Amino acid sequence: MIKRFGLSNRLEICILLYLFIFSKLFSQSDTSSTTKNDTIIYHTPIRLLGTFYPERDVYTKHILPFGDNVSAFEIIERASEQKFLTLGAIGNTPFTIEYGFVSRPSIYSNGRIHRQLPDQASSFEFFPLLAIENIEIFKGSEAIARSGNSNGLLFNFTSRILNTKYPYTQIWIGQAGYEYLGSSGLFSQNIFPNLNFFLLYQRYWSAGRYTNSNADRWNLLAGVRWYFKNNLNFLFQNQYTIVNNGLYGGLNPEKSISLFDNTFSVPNFEKLNRIVRQNDFSINYTYLASPDTAIVISGGCLFSYAKNDIDLDKFLSKNGEETEKTEAKMVSVDTKVRIKSHKFDVLFGTEIQKNWLEKSLLAEKNDDFIPSLFAITKTNLGSKIKLTLAGRVDKLPKTFGFSAGSKLGYSLDSATEFYADLSYKATGNGELYKNCFLAIFGNEILKADFRLTAEVFARFARDYSIYNIIPDSAGNIVGVSKIYSQNINFLGANVSVSIPFL
Structure with a gap:
């Protein structure tokens, strides 16, 4: 089933015309590459605004392969060793x-x-x-200490820095198969x-390859970045997002004549569709308490x-209802302090x-109030060895969540690092597991013309929950159930080599 929400193509055309008519176009230019006459020099933007203070694995807007990409996960896959399992649409x-x-x-x-x-x-x-200004990726102990939801991997997006005297405009338009049309x-x-x-x-629209695999998305974002002082910046930002997806649930092997031909394949759900209309208003600040950013x-x-x-x-409807309408709200407040010296980084x-x-x-219904505390300390044990200690405590409704970890890194040179990362996380009565131990041993070589990441890892999870679908006699999915929980162990390796082609 193909659905489109009620924002017409006229709105897209009006936005594009506005951007073309009421601004001067600067081809192949950006804030950091415009001439001095085009740059406001009264106050320099604080580039630490929104950061979570990574040491490595930072991907800036200048190296991200935007090109033909539609979603941020695509450029992460192309720029890093991270890989994803898409839902097929x-x-x-x-x-x-x-x-x-x-x-x-x-x-x-923004942290x-x-x-x-x-x-x-x-x-x-x-x-x-x-x-996007930067994409920061954290792994292992640094991820679980920064985020209560992390299972060992965390992505942080920082908002783009723009600081131009004259109007700056950037336009992107793309078209592809399955009726895909996108613009920004x-x-x-x-x-x-x-x-x-x-x-x-x-905005983009695509009918999708299979029945009920359509996608329709709008992002409308407006904001003000205030360089109040050289050592104090504010970012006020409001974003309205509409995400409309046909949730086809994969292909049904019992009903499909062929799983490899979309003409003869039948999805598990032909009418399950979700439209999310979400507004996010955020205020961010960064204050440099010392001139050297210590x-x-x-x-x-x-x-x-x-x-x-x-x-x-129809197979998921319990009481014959055809639609479900719900509302949700969330408020999040945070404060971070970073103190850095030659010996320590806290x-x-x-x-x-x-x-x-x-x-x-x-x-499920959720009215939880969750306060959290976290701390990460990095100590230089000489010129080449660094020790990281990290911890986090989350006050959950009925229990506490604890995370702790340590990383020992050895830098062979400025581009090569060997590391051992150990982390432990206890979620109480979490849906996925109760507690988990993760060990990572790896090597990273990050150069302009060559990138290598090689890791071996072991993970031990206690009371890991196993779920299974509930089919009826005709093979239709009518629900999902938890079949059992057990202790489970993982052992694996990640290897990624990236060599840019000229």
């Missing part, structure tokens, strides 16, 4: 393979948790490509010497509100999260 958030676990990834925005409400995880569809536009200008205004949209204080807040409309497949902070989620097909 454009726009559906892929699952990451997090050291043996297959789960939705932990995603942060703060982000979620596609009412889900317990976010979606890459909330991050338009032209709005960005407009930015400093309305005062220390105040930058930006407006961005991204002490940095940052944080902010996020207010999220979402409406979910779900067209139920990051500590607090997060507070409050949820108001209604019970729905995709989530």
Whole structure:
């Protein structure tokens, strides 16, 4: 079933015409590459705004392969060793393979948790490509200490820095098979010497390869970056996102004549469709307490509100209803302090999260209030060896969640590192597992013309939950059930080699 929400193509055309007519176009230019006459120099933007302070695995807008990509997960796959399991249709958030676990990834925005409400995880569809300054990737102990949801992998997106005296515009348009049509536009200008205004949209539509695998997405983003002082910056940003996906649920092998031909394949759900309308308003700040950035204080807040409309497949409808409408709200507040010296690098902070989620097909009722504390300390044990200690405590409704880890790294040179990372996480009575131990041993070589990542890992999970679908006599899926929990062990390896072609 193909559905499109009620924003017409006229709106897209109007936005594109506005961007073309009311701005001067700068071909092959960006904030960092414009001439001096085009750059406001009164206050320099603080590039640490929104960061989670990574040492490695930072992918900037200048090296990200935007090109033909539609979603942020595609450029992550091309730029890094991370791989995803997609749900077979454009726009559906892929699952990451997090050291043996297959789960939705932990995603942060400007150093703060982000979620596609009412889900317990976010979606890459909330991050338009032209709005990205950096993508930061954290693994192992550094991931689980920064995020309570992380199973060993965390992505943090920072908002694009724009600081131009004259209007700056960027346009992107793409077309492909299965009726795909996408476009994105960005407009930015400093309305005062220390105040930058930006407006961005991204939209795409695709009918999908299979029945009920359509995707329709809108991102509308507006914000102001205020360079209040050279040592104090603010970012006020509001984003309205519509994600409309046909949830076809994969192909039904019992009903399909051929699984490899979309003409003769039958999906598990022909009518299950979800439209998420979510508004995210955020305030971010960064304060440099010392001129050399040895002490940095940052944080902010996020207010999220979402409406979910779900067209139920007849096999999932319990009481004959055809649609389900729910609302969800979340407020998140955080503060971080980083203190850095020649010998130590300490990051500590607090997060507070409050949820108001209604019970729905995709989530249980949730009105949890979750305060958290975390700390990460890095110590130089000589010129080549660094020791990292990390910990986190989450106050869950009925128990506490604990995370702790340690990493020992040896730098052969500025581009080569060998490391051993050990982490432990206890979730109490979590849905996936109760507690878990993860060990990673790896080597990274990061050069401009060559990239190698090689890792071996072991993961031990206690009371790991196994789920299975519930079919009826005709093979239709009517539900999902938890069949049992058991202790489970994973042993594996990750190897990635990247050589850019000239």
